[in-house]
Amino acid sequence: MLPALASSLTLLTVCASVHSQEVSHSPHRVQLTARKASHDSPLRRRALSAANIPLNDFYKGTDLQWYGNISVGTPGQTISVVFDTGSSTLEFPSTACGDSCRNQHKFDTAKSSTFVDTGYTTTLTFATGVGVDPVQGDNYQLQLRSGHDTVTVGGLVAKKTDLYVITDQTETFAIDPFDGIQGMSATAQGFFAGLINQGLPSVFGLYLTPNAIGNAELTIGGIDTTKFTGSVSYASLPSDSGDTWQLSSPQISVNGKTTSTLKRTRTIIFDSGTSNVLFPTSTAEAIYALISPDIQPFDDEPGTYGIACSKIQSLPAVIDLTFTSSSGKVFNLTIPSSELSVGPFASDSSTCQTLINAYDGYDLVGGSVLKHYYSIWDIGNQRMGFASNRH
Ligand SMILES: *[C@@H]1O[C@H](CO)[C@@H](O)[C@H](O)[C@H]1NC(C)=O
Ligand SMILES: *[C@@H]1O[C@H](CO)[C@@H](O)[C@H](O)[C@H]1NC(C)=O
Numbered sequence: 001m002l003p004a005l006a007s008s009l010t011l012l013t014v015c016a017s018v019h020s021q022e023v024s025h026s027p028h029r030v031q032l033t034a035r036k037a038s039h040d041s042p043l044r045r046r047a048l049s050a051a052n053i054p055l056n057d058f059y060k061g062t063d064l065q066w067y068g069n070i071s072v073g074t075p076g077q078t079i080s081v082v083f084d085t086g087s088s089t090l091e092f093p094s095t096a097c098g099d100s101c102r103n104q105h106k107f108d109t110a111k112s113s114t115f116v117d118t119g120y121t122t123t124l125t126f127a128t129g130v131g132v133d134p135v136q137g138d139n140y141q142l143q144l145r146s147g148h149d150t151v152t153v154g155g156l157v158a159k160k161t162d163l164y165v166i167t168d169q170t171e172t173f174a175i176d177p178f179d180g181i182q183g184m185s186a187t188a189q190g191f192f193a194g195l196i197n198q199g200l201p202s203v204f205g206l207y208l209t210p211n212a213i214g215n216a217e218l219t220i221g222g223i224d225t226t227k228f229t230g231s232v233s234y235a236s237l238p239s240d241s242g243d244t245w246q247l248s249s250p251q252i253s254v255n256g257k258t259t260s261t262l263k264r265t266r267t268i269i270f271d272s273g274t275s276n277v278l279f280p281t282s283t284a285e286a287i288y289a290l291i292s293p294d295i296q297p298f299d300d301e302p303g304t305y306g307i308a309c310s311k312i313q314s315l316p317a318v319i320d321l322t323f324t325s326s327s328g329k330v331f332n333l334t335i336p337s338s339e340l341s342v343g344p345f346a347s348d349s350s351t352c353q354t355l356i357n358a359y360d361g362y363d364l365v366g367g368s369v370l371k372h373y374y375s376i377w378d379i380g381n382q383r384m385g386f387a388s389n390r391h
Pocket of ligand 2: 253255256257320322330331332
């Protein structure tokens with residue numbers, strides 16, 4: 001999920017107290033052994049090693065939203081979160097949130113001996129939401145209050161992690177099968193910055209399998225080599241990327257064909273918290289024109305497109321997104337034809353929604369691309385890697 005710009009700038013200011021630049025990679029191990037530190041001396045502490053966190057897939061007609069558990073507070077309270085590469089901060093409902101959080105687990109700040117309320121209140125508005133519907137106006141909005149507490153992810157403990165409790169939220173969040181959002185942006189913040197400060201490598205891997213296959217997983221502090229086959233294609237983030245996971249792409253092709261609109265350099269954002277693909281209207285329509293003239297804007301839901309469900313199954317719709325690896329080789333991330341339909345519209349069950357929503361702001365891909373690759377998010381080296389999933 002991508003925060004709307006104004007809010008994300010506000011939040012960045014708030015999070016400036018996390019100094020991810022001061023990261024040290026604890027290379028002291030050899031010296032410490034020589035000093036024969038006593039067994040329980042903190043000097044003997046080794047760098048943390050990678051941990052795997054199992055993920056569930058949000059399967060509500062679509063198969064494009066993954067979430068897993070973290071633990072917050074002392075004693076720990078279990079909170080399920082989307083590990084969201086499109087945002088930076090951690091937020092989840094607290095007991096201060098009323099009816100709008102009725103379906104979610106609410107964190108009880110009074111029951112955590114380590115919770116500290118830091119009293120800053122803000123509003124976080126998202127420009128991309130959960131599921132396949134476009135965001136309209138302020139329909140994805142959270143009211144937040146800042147604090148810090150101990151956060152444990154995959155057994156790794158980060159104390160005094162900056163976070164927000166949700167005190168109110170729009171209805172669109174009430175149907176979510178998860179409680180909150182854990183930002184995993186391209187600059188480490190919150191718990192991840194805390195773990196990196198303790199020596200955890202600044203990289204994570206995502207294995208976002210379809211629900212039918214299962215075993216989806218986040219690995220923090222490393223990658224899980226049992227989850228992919230073959231070599232990894234790495235590509236560097238553009239130097240001005242900041243928090244954003246994005247890569248430059250020279251070309252999009254559909255069923256092996258391209259057009260002048262599609263053969264143009266663009267920067268594509270990778271957002272594990274967004275289900276559908278978002279492209280500017282001209283790009284979306286150029287892609288659809290190569291698939292079928294019958295794919296048309298669906299007026300009930302501005303930004304979406306659809307086609308008669310009876311026609312969609314047989315349509316070839318292989319979309320190749322082309323990138324250039326760090327070693328100069330061209331590679332594609334391919335969205336197979338099976339992703340074209342994201343299911344019937346609620347207001348017209350004979351029309352099926354197609355996977356690209358028009359959004360005149362940026363180019364962004366999410367679950368429908370990421371579920372076909374093992375993806376590596378390397379903060380330290382400011383690069384992303386992709387390999388074939390091992391199923
Ligand atoms: C998260 O925790 C809940 C409650 O402890 C458990 O039922 C669920 O299976 C866990 N989910 C995952 C993906 O581990
Ligand atoms: C990438 O996709 C394009 C369009 O389908 C194709 O022409 C090209 O051969 C592909 N490149 C690689 C390296 O697979």
